[in-house]
Amino acid sequence: xPAKGAQVxxxxxxxxxxxxxxWRLAREGRPVTVVDxxxxxxxxxxxxxxxxxxxxxxxxxxxLLRLGVAALRRWPAFxxxxxxxxxxxxxxxxxxxxxxxxxxxxxxxxxxAALGELATYMENLGLQVDRLTGRECRRLxxxxxxxxxxxxxxxxxxxxxxxxxTAALLAALERRGVPVVRARAAGLLxxxxxxxxxRLAPPSPEEAHDxxxxxxxxxxxxxxxxxxxxxxxxVRPVKGQILRLRSDxxxxxxxxxxxxxxxxxxxxxxxxxxxVVGATQEEMGFDTRVTAGGLYELLRDARELVPGVTxxxxxxxxxxLRPGTPDNLPLIGPGRTPGxxxxxxxxxGGVLLAPLTTAILLGEESELAALCAPGxxxxxx
Ligand code: GLY
Numbered sequence: 001x002p003a004k005g006a007q008v009x010x011x012x013x014x015x016x017x018x019x020x021x022x023w024r025l026a027r028e029g030r031p032v033t034v035v036d037x038x039x040x041x042x043x044x045x046x047x048x049x050x051x052x053x054x055x056x057x058x059x060x061x062x063x064l065l066r067l068g069v070a071a072l073r074r075w076p077a078f079x080x081x082x083x084x085x086x087x088x089x090x091x092x093x094x095x096x097x098x099x100x101x102x103x104x105x106x107x108x109x110x111x112x113a114a115l116g117e118l119a120t121y122m123e124n125l126g127l128q129v130d131r132l133t134g135r136e137c138r139r140l141x142x143x144x145x146x147x148x149x150x151x152x153x154x155x156x157x158x159x160x161x162x163x164x165x166t167a168a169l170l171a172a173l174e175r176r177g178v179p180v181v182r183a184r185a186a187g188l189l190x191x192x193x194x195x196x197x198x199r200l201a202p203p204s205p206e207e208a209h210d211x212x213x214x215x216x217x218x219x220x221x222x223x224x225x226x227x228x229x230x231x232x233x234x235v236r237p238v239k240g241q242i243l244r245l246r247s248d249x250x251x252x253x254x255x256x257x258x259x260x261x262x263x264x265x266x267x268x269x270x271x272x273x274x275x276v277v278g279a280t281q282e283e284m285g286f287d288t289r290v291t292a293g294g295l296y297e298l299l300r301d302a303r304e305l306v307p308g309v310t311x312x313x314x315x316x317x318x319x320x321l322r323p324g325t326p327d328n329l330p331l332i333g334p335g336r337t338p339g340x341x342x343x344x345x346x347x348x349g350g351v352l353l354a355p356l357t358t359a360i361l362l363g364e365e366s367e368l369a370a371l372c373a374p375g376x377x378x379x380x381x
Pocket of ligand 1: 279348
């Protein structure tokens, strides 16, 4: 039961980040309301769900690696608690949480050289990776093309099905009686120099008088790429197209990613035989069209790595908008205006970083919180 007179939090955004924050606050006994016109249907719907801080590491992103490693550590407990709270009889397996690692493979000589350099960088950071020959890669994943030259196994990486995660979060919130208002937040309510809730967009222009509002002592902005519609936020949409392929039996036993003549692709297997192939990275504004060119590139590269993908049925194609920031780190914590907090800008890592985001908002990770402090940017409300 929420304490009498306790602060009410309004979470704007029902993706994996916003719903995780709401669920965690509700578990702490705090009154919370979620506002989203279509919960679970934004970037989380398109996400592959890689919990892969090691295999996704890039040369310039040491701080992001620290966040990712800390977030991955939180995932097993987060998944087990969520599964129990949502009433999933299969436990965390009901979220398709798997931890067989990521195999990063190279196709051409240049790709192999680049992967070798990346492996050295990973080793210098103290990350646990194994360098494999092409034959060793195929022993792990027999469906890999004979032309794969070698690879690097990040055995500690994991993955999860984000659609199952958001469905479980919504079920857990419902069981806890948390209101989920299915409407678009059109603006912040401001009173006496502080944020006091959100104004809702009317269901249609004819019903403008029905617009309504949700009041609260704190608004947590978790609206992903749409965050700048409500408050100043250096967040931009980064389009990602993915394909979901279906087969009777799993083609791969772990996540496989690869670089084919400089362009990268990943394949994420689900327990039910589905294979997710992603993802493009495009600076196209708020464009969510799935294009022939985008799908062509994904399939072309996926087929080079795993020729059998062309036999699979296409189940779904989708484009989502990652919320990118100038330094690729998320914005988590209070803004400059009293009553406003940020939980947005997670770019390529929303699913991975969701449990850590809630911990940072609750003040449990002060060192990592400094990396994500919204105040590092001037354009913050
Ligand atoms: N984390 C994978 C992606 O954003 O495509």
